[in-house]
Amino acid sequence: MSPQPPANADRSFNRSMLIKLVVVAFLMFGFGFALVPMYRAICQITGINNLVQRDVSAREAKNTQVDMSRTISIEFDANAHGPLGFKPEQNSMDVHPGEVTTVMYQVSNEQGRTIQAQAIPSYAPKQATEYFKKIECFCFTQQTLAANETKRMPVVFVVDPKLPKDVKTITLSYTFFELNTPAPSGGTTGTTSGAATGTTGQTSARTDKSAGSNPA
16 A cells, blocks of 8 residues: 655645644734733732822822932833824923922824723833822723824823932833724725725625615
């Protein structure tokens, strides 16, 4: 009996590899959706970077004694995952510990559809995390942006005077995640915004495909 042709073995190997790659792709896609809820759950358990509560109240911040003898450089960074334009209105500022300060961020929805998004803060160096107190922040709640809407959003903060003396610079970084990423519809080749607004050509194509049916 002749041995199995090598071509059959190659096809079997390729089919197995394709299945594995598809599974990995689905797992990675699902992980991207689960990232924000997972982060929020971890924060709720550990109390780190709580996204729904203030770090300090306005009254507590105003009662903090300002240390005029020290100046801390605060650097601002912004990252966006998905169809969002996101940036701070200034790259850095100098503050005194205990001084209540406001910085503005700007976020733009660059799609022709409504987007819900959540911002997640992080700090460098990590030891500065517990000393950077947010009084007001867009990261406390989910943000809803209408089609092509731009928002200016404040972050009101105070640096705790107990910040270690060797820390002279703090980087505040935000990452914005879209929460309601639409699933791709079968047979659609246009962009998401085109699907949301609709075009005459797409309407005609759907009518031709559904000839004989009554339009909705």
